[in-house]
Amino acid sequence: MSDATDTGPVLAADGTPLKRSLARALRAQKMRALALIAPLLIFVLLTFIAPIADMLFRSVENQIVSETLPKTVVALKDWDAKTGEAPPEAVYAALAADLQVAVAAKEHTKVGIRLNYQKTGVSSLFRKSGRQVKKWDLAADAPFKEKFLDVDEDWADVELWQIIQTYSSKYTSGYFLNSVDMELGPDGIRPVDENLAIYNLLFKRTIFMSLAIMGSCVLLGYPIAFLLANLPLRTSNLLMILVLLPFWTSLLVRTSAWKVLLQQQGVINDILVWIGLVADNDRLVMINNQFGTIVAMTHILLPFMILPLYSVMKTIPPTYVRAAKSLGATNWTAFWRVYFPQSVPGIGAGCILVFILAIGYYITPELVGGTDGTFISNRIAYHISRSGNWGLGAALGTILLAAVLILYWVYDKIVGIDNVSLG
Amino acid sequence: MTAASDDGFVVFDRVQKSYDGEVLVVKDLNLSIGKGEFLTMLGPSGSGKTTCLMMLAGFETATHGDILLDGQPINNIPPHKRGIGMVFQNYALFPHMTIAENLAFPLEVRKMGKDDREAKVRRALEMVEMGDFGGRRPAQLSGGQQQRVALARALVFEPELVLMDEPLGALDKQLREKMQFEIKHIADNLGITVVYVTHDQTEALTMSDRVAVFEDGRIQQLAPPDELYEAPKNSFVAQFIGENNTLEGVVEEIKDGVALVNLDGGGLIDAKPVNVTKAGERTKVSIRPERVEYNKDRLHADAHTLQAEVMEFIYMGDIFRTRLKVAGNDEFIIKTRNAPDQRRLKPGEMIEIGWLAEDCRALDA
Numbered sequence: 001m002s003d004a005t006d007t008g009p010v011l012a013a014d015g016t017p018l019k020r021s022l023a024r025a026l027r028a029q030k031m032r033a034l035a036l037i038a039p040l041l042i043f044v045l046l047t048f049i050a051p052i053a054d055m056l057f058r059s060v061e062n063q064i065v066s067e068t069l070p071k072t073v074v075a076l077k078d079w080d081a082k083t084g085e086a087p088p089e090a091v092y093a094a095l096a097a098d099l100q101v102a103v104a105a106k107e108h109t110k111v112g113i114r115l116n117y118q119k120t121g122v123s124s125l126f127r128k129s130g131r132q133v134k135k136w137d138l139a140a141d142a143p144f145k146e147k148f149l150d151v152d153e154d155w156a157d158v159e160l161w162q163i164i165q166t167y168s169s170k171y172t173s174g175y176f177l178n179s180v181d182m183e184l185g186p187d188g189i190r191p192v193d194e195n196l197a198i199y200n201l202l203f204k205r206t207i208f209m210s211l212a213i214m215g216s217c218v219l220l221g222y223p224i225a226f227l228l229a230n231l232p233l234r235t236s237n238l239l240m241i242l243v244l245l246p247f248w249t250s251l252l253v254r255t256s257a258w259k260v261l262l263q264q265q266g267v268i269n270d271i272l273v274w275i276g277l278v279a280d281n282d283r284l285v286m287i288n289n290q291f292g293t294i295v296a297m298t299h300i301l302l303p304f305m306i307l308p309l310y311s312v313m314k315t316i317p318p319t320y321v322r323a324a325k326s327l328g329a330t331n332w333t334a335f336w337r338v339y340f341p342q343s344v345p346g347i348g349a350g351c352i353l354v355f356i357l358a359i360g361y362y363i364t365p366e367l368v369g370g371t372d373g374t375f376i377s378n379r380i381a382y383h384i385s386r387s388g389n390w391g392l393g394a395a396l397g398t399i400l401l402a403a404v405l406i407l408y409w410v411y412d413k414i415v416g417i418d419n420v421s422l423g
Numbered sequence: 424m425t426a427a428s429d430d431g432f433v434v435f436d437r438v439q440k441s442y443d444g445e446v447l448v449v450k451d452l453n454l455s456i457g458k459g460e461f462l463t464m465l466g467p468s469g470s471g472k473t474t475c476l477m478m479l480a481g482f483e484t485a486t487h488g489d490i491l492l493d494g495q496p497i498n499n500i501p502p503h504k505r506g507i508g509m510v511f512q513n514y515a516l517f518p519h520m521t522i523a524e525n526l527a528f529p530l531e532v533r534k535m536g537k538d539d540r541e542a543k544v545r546r547a548l549e550m551v552e553m554g555d556f557g558g559r560r561p562a563q564l565s566g567g568q569q570q571r572v573a574l575a576r577a578l579v580f581e582p583e584l585v586l587m588d589e590p591l592g593a594l595d596k597q598l599r600e601k602m603q604f605e606i607k608h609i610a611d612n613l614g615i616t617v618v619y620v621t622h623d624q625t626e627a628l629t630m631s632d633r634v635a636v637f638e639d640g641r642i643q644q645l646a647p648p649d650e651l652y653e654a655p656k657n658s659f660v661a662q663f664i665g666e667n668n669t670l671e672g673v674v675e676e677i678k679d680g681v682a683l684v685n686l687d688g689g690g691l692i693d694a695k696p697v698n699v700t701k702a703g704e705r706t707k708v709s710i711r712p713e714r715v716e717y718n719k720d721r722l723h724a725d726a727h728t729l730q731a732e733v734m735e736f737i738y739m740g741d742i743f744r745t746r747l748k749v750a751g752n753d754e755f756i757i758k759t760r761n762a763p764d765q766r767r768l769k770p771g772e773m774i775e776i777g778w779l780a781e782d783c784r785a786l787d788a
Contacts, residue, residue: 317513317515319511319512319513319515320515320517322480322482322502322509322511322515323509323511323515323517324517324528325481325482325501325502325503326480326481326502326503326505326507326508326509326577326586327503327508327509327528327529327532327576327577327580328503328504328506328529328532328533328580329503329528329529329532330503330532331503333532334503337528338517341519342518342519
């Protein structure tokens with residue numbers, strides 16, 4: 001090694017630098033490896049990476065306003081919303097021209113829907129105006145300001161124009177601001193109306209509930225994994241099957257089972273009433289709330305905690321605990337001072353796995369979460385499939401992804417990802 | 424050699440052990456170990472020696488019988504209250520603690536003050552010549568160093584009895600030999616009682632005051648090393664300890680403490696009757712390779728001799744190892760010292776071999 005630094009690069013027998021000739025020798029091997037993974041790589045790129053990148057891009061994309069209303073956007077540039085007056089005639093003329101083109105291309109409703117995310121009512125305003133503008137003669141019918149106001153009084157609303165101005169740029173931070181209950185106002189960023197604020201609460205709730213699920217998984221999973229790792233093989237195999245059986249059962253079936261168990265006329269309440277712990281008219285509410293979500297998700301995610309824990313515990317030789325006992329440690333001290341520290345990488349692996357799975361969970365909170373047990377993912381699904389506000393959904397998703405990556409990074413800094421063993 | 428007074432510091436009294444209720448892995452074990460004695464349990468794997476050690480440490484319970492420590496039955500005392508030091512085969516140093524923390528552990532659980540603890544840890548590390556390694560982790564040490572630390576950890580809380588379960592098994596040969604002497608010296612200096620388990624007979628012979636040879640859940644012979652080697656009580660011990668030549672035959676007659684054995688492969692030899700009592704019995708005759716003589720001048724005039732064909736000559740440096748064909752047995756080994764006047768035998772050569780009757784033991788068939 002040292003002679004390489006003293007006398008320049010090491011040379012191969014034919015005089016070429018050793019590194020280059022090694023690289024040449026390995027190239028064929030690398031090409032073959034690449035060819036072997038190519039089908040999967042292409043498949044993943046096309047069906048997974050590309051759609052995700054596209055969705056993430058939508059969280060900042062905002063070309064629709066400037067593309068559909070190009071003249072209006074230019075005319076609005078000089079208008080100052082702070083004066084409190086509606087824009088001058090030139091802006092209305094530009095809008096009329098833009099709308100005629102847009103109506104012909106049936107694009108005007110899309111702009112309406114986009115702007116409707118920022119202010120309700122804009123969508124119908126555009127649709128209504130579109131029908132009228134179609135009939136106007138751009139050369140003869142000026143001035144257009146009165147004509148627009150005839151169609152709808154709202155065209156004089158300063159706030160509407162201010163929104164069009166704010167969202168006229170090609171890219172916007174608006175979706176991300178909305179994701180954290182903020183919006184772009186005339187004076188810059190401001191919090192949204194308190195009645196509309198929802199996302200901060202949802203993010204906090206998602207993180208809190210994921211932590212609660214993770215915690216209960218550790219508490220329930222650790223003793224099971226310990227048993228699995230320390231019982232004789234035949235017994236532990238049976239126990240392992242009992243752990244894996246629910247793991248192989250459909251998620252929907254298990255979630256529905258919890259519905260049956262937890263509902264007010266359900267099995268658990270029936271038993272509690274029967275043994276007299278709970279009055280019949282005062283049955284416990286255990287579903288369609290946070291409790292129900294935590295119970296059902298803990299059950300569903302438990303194997304993801306047990307399996308890494310088990311694989312780590314399996315590698316801890318029983319002699320360590322024996323050694324501790326022979327040195328005078330009680331059973332508890334031997335466990336706590338010697339066994340537990342060595343099982344920490346398993347806890348780390350299980351926690352990171354359960355937390356990341358929980359934070360993005362959708363089906364179970366949707367089915368048993370009610371109103372206060374839903375996660376941020378349920379809101380994302382709502383925006384993607386029902387409200388149609390893909391930009392906001394994408395922004396929420398991006399934040400969620402970033403949060404997971406940051407947590408992963410923090411975890412790596414604290415625990416070290418090399419200490420995590422997934423089996 | 425310590426005064427191995429046989430006052431029964433550790434006593435196994437009719438101890439039996441079964442794991443499945445069908446097979447006894449330890450059958451009726453009676454053993455008394457004196458204070459300060461270095462006793463080795465030697466035997467092939469599965470002979471029950473480790474089970475005995477684990478019962479003594481408290482990790483296994485005896486199915487029947489009593490184990491006494493200093494006169495007290497310890498069957499119902501949990502391992503952590505027995506105060507027995509133990510060195511494990513894979514050292515079992517706690518990987519998440521430093522060396523000093525490993526050594527402080529037994530003192531900590533005994534609620535010893537910090538200053539006392541540090542002084543004792545330092546002294547124990549110096550005893551095994553590892554004084555500078557207190558801050559390291561076990562993974563940063565070599566096998567030999569880990570072994571020393573494991574030894575220091577088992578001794579740091581000053582137990583009177585220390586158990587060692589094949590502690591040198593993972594070391595290379597040279598280091599193993601060095602450690603054998605070190606362990607022996609430390610044990611002697613501290614005057615502790617050691618029960619040592621190994622399957623390596625050289626280790627057992629070098630270190631022990633007495634060796635208990637285990638086979639099939641029983642002690643086959645319990646004796647000091649020299650006696651074990653030179654006077655094995657049965658053919659298992661003869662085979663297991665050291666290298667051994669075996670010839671089978673029938674006792675022709677026993678006279679004046681010498682048995683005349685008619686070998687199956689032809690030939691008559693003299694032997695010392697150990698497990699044979701009368702003529703007509705089958706026997707396995709055992710002779711150590713270094714006690715075989717082919718220089719006729721050194722034999723008794725009336726000694727019986729056998730014809731042997733040299734099969735193979737191996738030069739091993741300090742000794743010559745020659746394989747012979749004797750009375751139909753072509754695995755007959757003789758060892759001779761590499762001396763200037765020593766003759767080097769050639770394959771194919773025919774020689775005449777003999778031995779002293781007391782070196783040749785007629786054992787059970």
